[in-house]
Amino acid sequence: MATHAYLDKNRTKRISATEAKDANNIDKKYYCLDPCCNAILTLKANSSTAVPNPYFSALPSFPHAETCEIGKAEKEFYDQNFDPTLFIFRDIINEYMTNNFTKNKGRLSTISGIYYMCKTTATNEKYGDTEIWNILCDVRSNPRYLNGIFGPHLIECKYYSYDTNTQIINFQYPLNDSLKNQYKLKIHIPDKNLFLEIKKTVYNNNNHPIILVGNWTDKNFYSKTTITNRYQIYIPKKS
Numbered sequence: 001m002a003t004h005a006y007l008d009k010n011r012t013k014r015i016s017a018t019e020a021k022d023a024n025n026i027d028k029k030y031y032c033l034d035p036c037c038n039a040i041l042t043l044k045a046n047s048s049t050a051v052p053n054p055y056f057s058a059l060p061s062f063p064h065a066e067t068c069e070i071g072k073a074e075k076e077f078y079d080q081n082f083d084p085t086l087f088i089f090r091d092i093i094n095e096y097m098t099n100n101f102t103k104n105k106g107r108l109s110t111i112s113g114i115y116y117m118c119k120t121t122a123t124n125e126k127y128g129d130t131e132i133w134n135i136l137c138d139v140r141s142n143p144r145y146l147n148g149i150f151g152p153h154l155i156e157c158k159y160y161s162y163d164t165n166t167q168i169i170n171f172q173y174p175l176n177d178s179l180k181n182q183y184k185l186k187i188h189i190p191d192k193n194l195f196l197e198i199k200k201t202v203y204n205n206n207n208h209p210i211i212l213v214g215n216w217t218d219k220n221f222y223s224k225t226t227i228t229n230r231y232q233i234y235i236p237k238k239s
Helices: 017-022 069-076 089-098 111-119 192-203
Strands: 004-006 014-016 040-044 055-058 151-163 168-173 183-188 210-219 222-226
Touching: 004 017, 014 017, 017 040, 017 055, 069 111, 089 151, 089 210, 111 151, 111 210, 151 183, 151 192, 168 192, 183 210
Parallel strands: 183 222
Antiparallel strands: 004 014, 040 055, 151 168, 151 210, 168 183, 210 222
16 A cells, blocks of 8 residues: 655655645545556545555556556555564664564564565655665665665665576666666575575566665675575565
Protein backbone atom coordinates (compact mmCIF):
# COMPACT_ATOMS: atom_id res chain seq x y z
CA MET A 1 0.00 0.00 0.00
CA ALA A 2 1.61 3.25 -1.14
CA THR A 3 1.74 5.84 1.62
CA HIS A 4 3.12 8.62 -0.61
CA ALA A 5 2.50 9.93 -4.13
CA TYR A 6 3.03 12.98 -6.32
CA LEU A 7 0.43 15.73 -6.57
CA ASP A 8 1.31 16.68 -10.14
CA LYS A 9 2.20 14.99 -13.44
CA ASN A 10 5.63 16.62 -13.43
CA ARG A 11 6.37 14.93 -10.11
CA THR A 12 7.56 18.01 -8.26
CA LYS A 13 5.35 17.90 -5.16
CA ARG A 14 5.05 14.86 -2.91
CA ILE A 15 2.24 14.22 -0.48
CA SER A 16 1.51 11.56 2.09
CA ALA A 17 -1.81 9.74 2.18
CA THR A 18 -2.44 11.16 5.65
CA GLU A 19 -1.87 14.71 4.39
CA ALA A 20 -4.20 14.09 1.46
CA LYS A 21 -6.89 12.77 3.79
CA ASP A 22 -6.52 15.73 6.15
CA ALA A 23 -6.89 18.09 3.18
CA ASN A 24 -10.05 16.17 2.19
CA ASN A 25 -8.61 15.45 -1.27
CA ILE A 26 -10.50 12.18 -1.67
CA ASP A 27 -11.42 12.65 -5.35
CA LYS A 28 -8.12 14.10 -6.58
CA LYS A 29 -5.77 12.20 -8.90
CA TYR A 30 -2.20 11.44 -7.83
CA TYR A 31 0.87 10.01 -9.55
CA CYS A 32 3.21 7.13 -8.80
CA LEU A 33 6.56 7.77 -7.10
CA ASP A 34 8.34 5.62 -9.68
CA PRO A 35 9.59 8.03 -12.39
CA CYS A 36 9.18 5.28 -15.01
CA CYS A 37 5.57 4.46 -14.12
CA ASN A 38 2.54 6.35 -15.47
CA ALA A 39 0.02 4.99 -12.98
CA ILE A 40 -2.67 7.37 -11.78
CA LEU A 41 -3.57 6.88 -8.14
CA THR A 42 -6.53 7.67 -5.94
CA LEU A 43 -6.70 8.03 -2.20
CA LYS A 44 -8.24 5.21 -0.20
CA ALA A 45 -9.38 6.49 3.18
CA ASN A 46 -12.18 5.22 5.34
CA SER A 47 -12.95 4.20 8.89
CA SER A 48 -12.47 0.47 8.31
CA THR A 49 -10.71 -1.28 11.16
CA ALA A 50 -9.16 -3.65 8.62
CA VAL A 51 -7.45 -0.74 6.84
CA PRO A 52 -7.29 2.06 9.42
CA ASN A 53 -4.71 4.23 7.66
CA PRO A 54 -5.17 6.00 4.30
CA TYR A 55 -3.15 4.87 1.28
CA PHE A 56 -2.90 5.36 -2.49
CA SER A 57 -4.07 2.78 -5.02
CA ALA A 58 -3.77 2.73 -8.82
CA LEU A 59 -6.83 3.18 -11.01
CA PRO A 60 -7.68 0.02 -13.01
CA SER A 61 -7.65 2.16 -16.18
CA PHE A 62 -4.15 3.52 -15.37
CA PRO A 63 -2.34 0.66 -13.58
CA HIS A 64 1.26 0.48 -12.48
CA ALA A 65 3.82 -0.47 -15.13
CA GLU A 66 4.85 -4.11 -15.17
CA THR A 67 8.34 -3.06 -14.05
CA CYS A 68 7.06 -0.85 -11.21
CA GLU A 69 8.03 -2.34 -7.87
CA ILE A 70 5.80 0.18 -6.07
CA GLY A 71 2.79 -1.48 -7.65
CA LYS A 72 3.92 -4.84 -6.31
CA ALA A 73 4.69 -3.29 -2.94
CA GLU A 74 1.05 -2.30 -2.52
CA LYS A 75 0.29 -6.01 -2.28
CA GLU A 76 3.37 -7.13 -0.34
CA PHE A 77 3.76 -4.63 2.54
CA TYR A 78 1.23 -3.54 5.11
CA ASP A 79 2.76 -1.26 7.74
CA GLN A 80 0.17 -1.99 10.43
CA ASN A 81 1.93 -5.30 11.09
CA PHE A 82 5.12 -3.63 12.34
CA ASP A 83 6.43 -1.19 14.94
CA PRO A 84 8.88 1.30 13.34
CA THR A 85 10.47 2.10 16.72
CA LEU A 86 11.97 -1.41 16.74
CA PHE A 87 13.69 -0.84 13.40
CA ILE A 88 17.42 -0.15 13.89
CA PHE A 89 18.75 -0.53 10.37
CA ARG A 90 22.47 -0.99 11.12
CA ASP A 91 21.66 -3.75 13.64
CA ILE A 92 19.51 -5.57 11.07
CA ILE A 93 22.26 -5.41 8.43
CA ASN A 94 24.75 -6.73 10.97
CA GLU A 95 22.48 -9.72 11.60
CA TYR A 96 22.48 -10.51 7.89
CA MET A 97 26.25 -10.06 7.61
CA THR A 98 26.95 -12.38 10.54
CA ASN A 99 24.14 -14.84 9.77
CA ASN A 100 23.00 -14.42 13.37
CA PHE A 101 19.35 -13.39 13.44
CA THR A 102 17.37 -12.11 16.42
CA LYS A 103 13.65 -12.81 16.66
CA ASN A 104 11.87 -9.61 17.57
CA LYS A 105 8.08 -9.69 17.29
CA GLY A 106 6.72 -6.62 15.56
CA ARG A 107 10.05 -5.63 13.99
CA LEU A 108 10.31 -5.33 10.22
CA SER A 109 13.39 -7.40 9.38
CA THR A 110 12.88 -9.52 6.24
CA ILE A 111 14.57 -8.15 3.14
CA SER A 112 11.36 -8.47 1.13
CA GLY A 113 9.47 -6.49 3.75
CA ILE A 114 12.15 -3.79 4.03
CA TYR A 115 12.39 -3.51 0.25
CA TYR A 116 8.65 -3.10 -0.30
CA MET A 117 8.37 -0.72 2.65
CA CYS A 118 10.99 1.49 1.00
CA LYS A 119 9.19 1.32 -2.33
CA THR A 120 5.94 2.60 -0.81
CA THR A 121 7.63 5.46 1.06
CA ALA A 122 9.19 8.71 -0.15
CA THR A 123 12.99 8.63 -0.10
CA ASN A 124 13.29 11.61 2.24
CA GLU A 125 10.99 10.03 4.84
CA LYS A 126 12.30 8.01 7.78
CA TYR A 127 11.43 4.50 8.83
CA GLY A 128 12.67 3.75 12.31
CA ASP A 129 16.06 5.40 12.69
CA THR A 130 17.03 5.74 9.01
CA GLU A 131 15.92 7.71 5.96
CA ILE A 132 14.61 5.63 3.08
CA TRP A 133 17.28 6.77 0.61
CA ASN A 134 19.92 5.54 3.05
CA ILE A 135 18.25 2.12 3.39
CA LEU A 136 17.60 1.31 -0.28
CA CYS A 137 19.79 2.37 -3.19
CA ASP A 138 17.42 2.34 -6.16
CA VAL A 139 16.49 4.50 -9.14
CA ARG A 140 14.78 7.11 -6.96
CA SER A 141 17.73 7.59 -4.60
CA ASN A 142 20.40 7.58 -7.33
CA PRO A 143 21.05 11.38 -7.18
CA ARG A 144 22.16 10.93 -3.55
CA TYR A 145 25.08 8.67 -4.47
CA LEU A 146 27.47 11.06 -6.16
CA ASN A 147 30.62 9.57 -4.62
CA GLY A 148 29.93 5.85 -4.53
CA ILE A 149 28.01 3.47 -2.28
CA PHE A 150 29.44 2.45 1.07
CA GLY A 151 28.10 1.39 4.45
CA PRO A 152 24.99 -0.69 5.24
CA HIS A 153 22.50 -0.72 2.35
CA LEU A 154 20.05 -2.71 0.32
CA ILE A 155 20.93 -2.18 -3.36
CA GLU A 156 18.53 -2.72 -6.23
CA CYS A 157 20.66 -3.81 -9.18
CA LYS A 158 21.03 -6.21 -12.11
CA TYR A 159 23.33 -9.15 -12.74
CA TYR A 160 26.43 -8.52 -14.87
CA SER A 161 28.96 -11.40 -14.72
CA TYR A 162 30.75 -13.89 -12.47
CA ASP A 163 34.24 -15.27 -11.87
CA THR A 164 34.35 -18.87 -10.67
CA ASN A 165 38.03 -18.68 -9.69
CA THR A 166 37.59 -15.79 -7.28
CA GLN A 167 33.97 -16.68 -6.39
CA ILE A 168 32.90 -13.13 -7.13
CA ILE A 169 29.65 -12.13 -8.84
CA ASN A 170 29.39 -8.70 -10.45
CA PHE A 171 26.32 -6.50 -10.69
CA GLN A 172 25.42 -3.12 -12.13
CA TYR A 173 23.69 -0.23 -10.30
CA PRO A 174 21.23 1.33 -11.03
CA LEU A 175 18.65 -0.51 -13.12
CA ASN A 176 18.28 2.51 -15.41
CA ASP A 177 21.43 2.89 -17.53
CA SER A 178 20.62 6.52 -18.35
CA LEU A 179 21.05 7.77 -14.79
CA LYS A 180 24.15 9.72 -13.85
CA ASN A 181 25.61 7.75 -10.94
CA GLN A 182 26.64 4.34 -12.28
CA TYR A 183 28.55 1.80 -10.17
CA LYS A 184 29.79 -1.76 -10.42
CA LEU A 185 29.02 -4.02 -7.46
CA LYS A 186 31.04 -7.06 -6.42
CA ILE A 187 29.90 -9.72 -3.99
CA HIS A 188 32.43 -12.22 -2.70
CA ILE A 189 31.02 -15.57 -1.56
CA PRO A 190 33.69 -17.57 0.32
CA ASP A 191 31.59 -20.75 0.59
CA LYS A 192 31.87 -22.69 -2.69
CA ASN A 193 28.45 -24.35 -2.50
CA LEU A 194 26.75 -21.07 -1.64
CA PHE A 195 28.56 -19.36 -4.52
CA LEU A 196 27.33 -21.97 -7.00
CA GLU A 197 23.77 -21.73 -5.67
CA ILE A 198 23.64 -17.93 -5.83
CA LYS A 199 25.41 -17.81 -9.20
CA LYS A 200 22.71 -20.04 -10.68
CA THR A 201 19.91 -18.01 -9.09
CA VAL A 202 21.09 -14.61 -10.30
CA TYR A 203 22.07 -15.90 -13.75
CA ASN A 204 18.56 -17.27 -14.22
CA ASN A 205 17.15 -13.85 -13.24
CA ASN A 206 19.52 -11.68 -15.26
CA ASN A 207 16.67 -9.59 -16.70
CA HIS A 208 15.04 -8.93 -13.35
CA PRO A 209 15.82 -6.61 -10.40
CA ILE A 210 18.00 -8.20 -7.73
CA ILE A 211 18.28 -6.88 -4.19
CA LEU A 212 21.65 -7.27 -2.42
CA VAL A 213 22.17 -6.78 1.31
CA GLY A 214 25.55 -5.82 2.69
CA ASN A 215 27.89 -3.51 4.51
CA TRP A 216 29.60 -2.07 1.46
CA THR A 217 33.11 -0.77 0.92
CA ASP A 218 33.79 1.56 -1.99
CA LYS A 219 36.87 1.66 -4.24
CA ASN A 220 37.50 2.99 -7.75
CA PHE A 221 33.82 3.24 -8.70
CA TYR A 222 32.85 -0.21 -7.50
CA SER A 223 31.36 -1.31 -4.20
CA LYS A 224 32.05 -4.66 -2.59
CA THR A 225 30.57 -6.80 0.18
CA THR A 226 30.76 -10.37 1.45
CA ILE A 227 27.85 -12.80 1.24
CA THR A 228 27.65 -15.39 4.01
CA ASN A 229 24.09 -16.65 3.52
CA ARG A 230 21.36 -16.84 0.86
CA TYR A 231 19.18 -14.35 2.77
CA GLN A 232 21.44 -11.50 1.66
CA ILE A 233 19.94 -11.78 -1.82
CA TYR A 234 16.31 -11.18 -2.66
CA ILE A 235 14.61 -11.29 -6.05
CA PRO A 236 11.19 -9.60 -6.14
CA LYS A 237 8.28 -11.60 -7.45
CA LYS A 238 7.83 -11.39 -11.17
CA SER A 239 4.61 -9.87 -12.51
